[in-house]
Amino acid sequence: MLxxxxxxxxxxxxxxxxxxxxxxxxLGAPPMTVGRAxxxxxxxxxxxxxxxxxxxxxxxxxxxxxxxxxxxxxxxxVGLVLGRGRGHAAxxxxxxxxxLQAGVDLLFPLLLVVGFYIILHGHLTPGGGFQxxxxxxxxxxxPVLARPAEQPSHGAMAWVxxxxxxxxxxxxxxxxxxxxxFLAPLLGAGQLGALVSAGTLPILYLAVGLxxxxxxxxxxxxxxxxxxxx
Amino acid sequence: xxxxxxxxxxxxALGLVGIGVGGLVLSRNLYRLVLALAxxxxxxxxxxxxxxxxPGAAAPIIEPGRAVAAMVDPVPQAMVLTSIVIGVGVQAFAxxxxxxxxxxxxxxxxxELRGRMEADIDAEAGAPPAASxxxxxxxxxAGQPEAKP
Amino acid sequence: xxxxxxxxxxALPLLAAFLLPLVPGSARRVVGPLxxxxxxxxxxxxxxxxxxxxxxxxxxxxxxxxxxxxxxxxVAALFVLAVALLCLLFWPWAGEGEHLDRKQSLxxxxxxxxxxxxxxxxxxxxxxxxxLAAVASYGLAAGGRGAAGQVATFRYVILGSLxxxxxxxxxxxxxxxTGTVNLAHLAELAPKALVGVPGLAAFLLILLGxxxxxxxxxVNAWAPEVYATxxxxxxxxLAGLVSKLALLxxxxxxxxxxxxxxxxxxxxVLGLLGMLTGELAAYKARDVRRMLAWSSxxxxxxxxxxxxxxxxxxxxxxxxxxxxxxxxKPALFLLAGRxxxxxxxxxxAARRxxxxxxxxxxxxxxxLGVPPxxxxxxxYLLLSGLAGQPGxxxxxGGLVVLLTTVVEAVYLFRVIGALYSRDxxxxxxxxxxxxxxxxGMLAAVLLVIALSAPVLAGxxxxxxxxxxxxxxxxxxxxxxxxxxxxxGVAP
Numbered sequence: 001m002l003x004x005x006x007x008x009x010x011x012x013x014x015x016x017x018x019x020x021x022x023x024x025x026x027l028g029a030p031p032m033t034v035g036r037a038x039x040x041x042x043x044x045x046x047x048x049x050x051x052x053x054x055x056x057x058x059x060x061x062x063x064x065x066x067x068x069x070x071x072x073x074x075x076x077x078v079g080l081v082l083g084r085g086r087g088h089a090a091x092x093x094x095x096x097x098x099x100l101q102a103g104v105d106l107l108f109p110l111l112l113v114v115g116f117y118i119i120l121h122g123h124l125t126p127g128g129g130f131q132x133x134x135x136x137x138x139x140x141x142x143p144v145l146a147r148p149a150e151q152p153s154h155g156a157m158a159w160v161x162x163x164x165x166x167x168x169x170x171x172x173x174x175x176x177x178x179x180x181x182f183l184a185p186l187l188g189a190g191q192l193g194a195l196v197s198a199g200t201l202p203i204l205y206l207a208v209g210l211x212x213x214x215x216x217x218x219x220x221x222x223x224x225x226x227x228x229x230x
Numbered sequence: 231x232x233x234x235x236x237x238x239x240x241x242x243a244l245g246l247v248g249i250g251v252g253g254l255v256l257s258r259n260l261y262r263l264v265l266a267l268a269x270x271x272x273x274x275x276x277x278x279x280x281x282x283x284x285p286g287a288a289a290p291i292i293e294p295g296r297a298v299a300a301m302v303d304p305v306p307q308a309m310v311l312t313s314i315v316i317g318v319g320v321q322a323f324a325x326x327x328x329x330x331x332x333x334x335x336x337x338x339x340x341x342e343l344r345g346r347m348e349a350d351i352d353a354e355a356g357a358p359p360a361a362s363x364x365x366x367x368x369x370x371x372a373g374q375p376e377a378k379p
Numbered sequence: 380x381x382x383x384x385x386x387x388x389x390a391l392p393l394l395a396a397f398l399l400p401l402v403p404g405s406a407r408r409v410v411g412p413l414x415x416x417x418x419x420x421x422x423x424x425x426x427x428x429x430x431x432x433x434x435x436x437x438x439x440x441x442x443x444x445x446x447x448x449x450x451x452x453x454v455a456a457l458f459v460l461a462v463a464l465l466c467l468l469f470w471p472w473a474g475e476g477e478h479l480d481r482k483q484s485l486x487x488x489x490x491x492x493x494x495x496x497x498x499x500x501x502x503x504x505x506x507x508x509x510x511l512a513a514v515a516s517y518g519l520a521a522g523g524r525g526a527a528g529q530v531a532t533f534r535y536v537i538l539g540s541l542x543x544x545x546x547x548x549x550x551x552x553x554x555x556x557t558g559t560v561n562l563a564h565l566a567e568l569a570p571k572a573l574v575g576v577p578g579l580a581a582f583l584l585i586l587l588g589x590x591x592x593x594x595x596x597x598v599n600a601w602a603p604e605v606y607a608t609x610x611x612x613x614x615x616x617l618a619g620l621v622s623k624l625a626l627l628x629x630x631x632x633x634x635x636x637x638x639x640x641x642x643x644x645x646x647x648v649l650g651l652l653g654m655l656t657g658e659l660a661a662y663k664a665r666d667v668r669r670m671l672a673w674s675s676x677x678x679x680x681x682x683x684x685x686x687x688x689x690x691x692x693x694x695x696x697x698x699x700x701x702x703x704x705x706x707x708k709p710a711l712f713l714l715a716g717r718x719x720x721x722x723x724x725x726x727x728a729a730r731r732x733x734x735x736x737x738x739x740x741x742x743x744x745x746x747l748g749v750p751p752x753x754x755x756x757x758x759y760l761l762l763s764g765l766a767g768q769p770g771x772x773x774x775x776g777g778l779v780v781l782l783t784t785v786v787e788a789v790y791l792f793r794v795i796g797a798l799y800s801r802d803x804x805x806x807x808x809x810x811x812x813x814x815x816x817x818x819g820m821l822a823a824v825l826l827v828i829a830l831s832a833p834v835l836a837g838x839x840x841x842x843x844x845x846x847x848x849x850x851x852x853x854x855x856x857x858x859x860x861x862x863x864x865x866x867g868v869a870p
Contacts, residue, residue: 015251022277074318075322081521347526
């Protein structure tokens with residue numbers, strides 16, 4: 001019992017320590033040292049109306065590459081842990097009812113359209129590869145809920161994962177051919193706000209979206225398989 | 231937005247951190263540990279977004295034909311996206327491990343699992359193998375007391 | 380040299396990791412080693428160039444405080460080389476099909492993340508690569524032997540994520556105070572912006588956060604459990620490589636961003652406690668693998684103590700200890716693959732594998748710091764660095780180093796005694812050929828270093844001076860290069 005109270009006091013004390021620390025910071029008036037310069041330069045230099053996208057894919061593109069690698073590593077590691085010593089276990093779960101099946105059939109194309117819309121407009125409006133990729137993953141996981149027997153193949157997922165990640169890095173490496181630094185945006189900034197603008201950024205976001213979608217879908221499918229094998 | 235409402239934002243973020251950290255130090259169930267981690271990370275992410283927040287400023291998206299006076303700092307928004315994705319990956323993997331641990335040891339209780347792990351390590355290191363290392367894999371639900379054999 | 384080569388340090392292994400599952404059949408097995416060989420070449424080239432002047436790459440051609448910068452000085456180049464070579468040495472050659480692919484992918488990702496940690500010049504980017512290294516090492520650690528490893532890894536994941544959260548708080552605090560995450564920009568702003576209690580708190584949060592991988596005191600509880608359950612290959616990589624990269628990053632931050640009063644003392648105290656607790660726990664440990672894990676914690680404590688000495692003396696000693704440990708500990712873990720059990724188990728094992736036992740003795744003596752071996756110089760530099768500081772705390776540190784050396788001697792000789800004992804242990808196993816070959820290679824490097832110590836001392840000094848050159852770092856990163864000529868326009 002004593003340790004429980006000790007633990008609670010520790011957690012509260014830690015939060016209080018952080019509060020004191022952060023309450024002394026310029027809340028609501030950030031120094032904007034780098035932020036101001038990015039806001040000023042990004043529209044002309046990168047050409048994405050969504051400046052966050054400029055930061056995610058251009059100024060901090062290496063971070064995004066690292067993120068993709070983290071998702072890939074997590075999905076690989078889950079495969080290593082869960083996909084062990086099991087043949088293709090026949091899923092035992094019953095198919096869903098009529099309403100679920102019909103609803104999923106209706107939703108599937110809509111989710112695809114919404115997912116790709118969010119990805120392809122990532123440089124113009126809020127959203128982008130990560131958000132759209134999650135919607136795509138949902139589109140491919142929902143049918144499994146309705147018809148557990150029809151699992152999408154892990155092979156196809158692996159191809160999308162691998163090729164989308166490759167597309168991101170190859171687009172980055174392509175800059176070297178034009179004597180630019182790795183991950184420099186190519187093809188010019190274009191007209192601000194147009195669908196075809198911001199150079200290679202939409203290509204990068206498409207790669208991100210497909211990779212995130214495939215990665216999350218394969219993660220979720222592994223968990224459902226594990227559930228079915230039980 | 232006044233200074234007090236900014237404090238509320240800060241308190242909200244840190245409240246989540248406090249709840250999450252409290253959960254991390256109090257929970258023994260693996261699933262709850264992952265949940266607590268998720269809550270604490272959400273607090274941390276909110277704090278990161280707060281580092282670029284300016285009251286009344288617009289989201290950093292240019293709409294052609296509309297002039298905007300002030301925008302929030304876009305850099306923390308990009309960083310928080312990264313941070314969220316990292317959290318998702320780590321939590322998914324932790325859940326995978328929890329599933330395996332329960333399949334092998336029939337428990338989700340951290341103290342019990344730790345004892346079993348230590349016993350396994352000792353056994354491998356040279357103690358004579360015990361008669362049975364594996365109790366029947368009773369699928370126990372979170373929080374239910376263990377049925378002692 | 381085109382500075383974009385630096386980006387290949389990260390991009391190439393990642394590309395290979397993504398593509399590995401898609402490469403058909405027999406070609407799949409050569410992809411990883413091939414990429415690591417190329418990475419070795421890049422590392423050597425970078426070492427050549429960087430020992431003259433550091434290489435700076437503005438990723439994406441965005442000028443430094445805005446974009447991410449890669450900065451390769453000779454320490455970073457050496458670590459890139461070490462990453463490639465150690466990953467090659469501990470490459471997962473054999474295993475069952477699909478799992479082998481996954482382990483190879485994860486090892487490549489680990490190589491990319493470690494390379495990124497060595498070269499990155501951006502605080503948040505460092506955090507991303509640190510997380511990447513973390514996830515890859517969680518996966519590798521869980522891929523080991525059975526369920527105990529998965530429980531150990533789960534505990535490691537929770538502790539590691541808590542650490543990441545602390546580091547994220549530290550980074551957020553730094554961003555609040557400065558509005559930037561570029562290390563050179565931070566170094567420029569630090570004397571005015573990162574001061575007082577918030578500055579120290581930011582350092583401590585990042586230190587404890589990133590210290591998880593560096594086996595820092597307070598956040599190192601995972602190490603004995605994971606090293607006892609993971610494959611020896613993985614333990615060797617985590618203890619030898621990943622911990623050093625985390626250490627390198629922390630030292631870079633200490634030198635560039637946090638030269639505050641109090642930060643060096645904090646590092647000293649945490650290092651001192653780590654060394655003391657690690658060596659004492661190693662003394663109490665009754666099986667070789669956990670003994671090595673605790674001893675690794677002790678050695679990293681020594682490295683933290685060395686880096687806590689302000690100025691170039693500390694950097695020289697710290698780099699020496701880190702590099703020495705990077706050679707010795709993987710070799711010892713490799714040998715512990717078959718000899719990881721209790722002392723009774725390995726009794727008399729020297730008769731079965733005399734060469735393995737000789738190698739074990741060699742590495743143990745170097746770890747202890749017996750004179751002609753490099754370990755002696757590392758400890759000597761540490762002690763002279765500590766003795767050069769005024770104040771009782773540093774002298775206390777020196778005392779702890781001497782004291783723990785005695786403890787180290789006791790437990791290492793206990794193992795050596797068991798190896799050469801007349802009794803026959805219950806499972807006195809032969810040493811595996813790969814372990815002997817691998818540790819033999821590391822032993823050759825160790826002996827070459829021992830013979831060329833006077834030459835290497837100069838190199839070490841130059842590396843430390845380059846690493847400690849804050850003004851040079853800031854100027855090289857933040858001074859814009861000559862205006863680039865737009866594509867297609869004649870100069």
